[in-house]
Amino acid sequence: MVTVNGEQKDIAGSNLYTFLKEEGYELSRVVIELNLDIIPKEELENITIKDEDVIEVLRFVGGG
């Protein structure tokens, strides 16, 4: 299982970019951490999610 924002998901083997798009994230508004490393946006398409990965997706909203 893969942990995404603290929730268990059965997505091992999926492409990280595809997963984020399917979840509806606007990539220009998020920061993605994979196993404690921040992932540059241009690398997302090259990453296959593995079992036991821990993914944190921080979605920003406007206002300040």
Added chain:
Amino acid sequence: MIQGINGGVSDKETLDKAFDARFPSEIKDKLNKARVAIAGLGGLGSNIAMMLARSGVGHLLLVDFDVVDVTNLNRQAYLIPQVGRPKPQALKELLCQINPYLEYETVSLKVTPENVADIFAGYGIVCEAFDAAEQKAMLVQEVLTKLPEAVVVSGNGMAGYGDSNIIQTRQLMRRLYVCGDGSTDIGDGMGLMSPRVTICAAHQANKVIQLILNSDK
């Protein structure tokens, strides 16, 4: 010594004593040695800067490309006579009226992925205080990847007039603290008001002070 309006009330010694003397002197010294950068000087950043200056944080970097607009007065620290002035300079003027003996460095530039490392190098704490979600994400991403020593304190979600108590401070990554409700976005029918923006700014300022005072450096 700065000329006081009230018979020398603003000489350095007097202002030093004005820091709450109930705190031990190490606390004051630690805050005075700290260097904090503030990216974006709007409702979050201008209020964070005011709170950190009142708390005696010794060196503040003030970064914004914009000028003060009349639509900023609903939530930002600026005053009517400052409309039209570059925000970093206008904010420095206000901060000098709170404590002229702290160091204020101003940068009037738009922050981009290319200039993040140059602008924020040397600052152990960076406050993300931008307005646009894309700019927030860009700054957090770039600081965390390009400045390996820096901790980011970000503001995310403070629009409207909903419950104050859902605005929280959370550590989401090893070097990232995020303050806000995480969800209220600006857009059709939803704007920003002073109370919730200032609450979020205070969360950020307090986390900055905790990071300074809990650090071993």
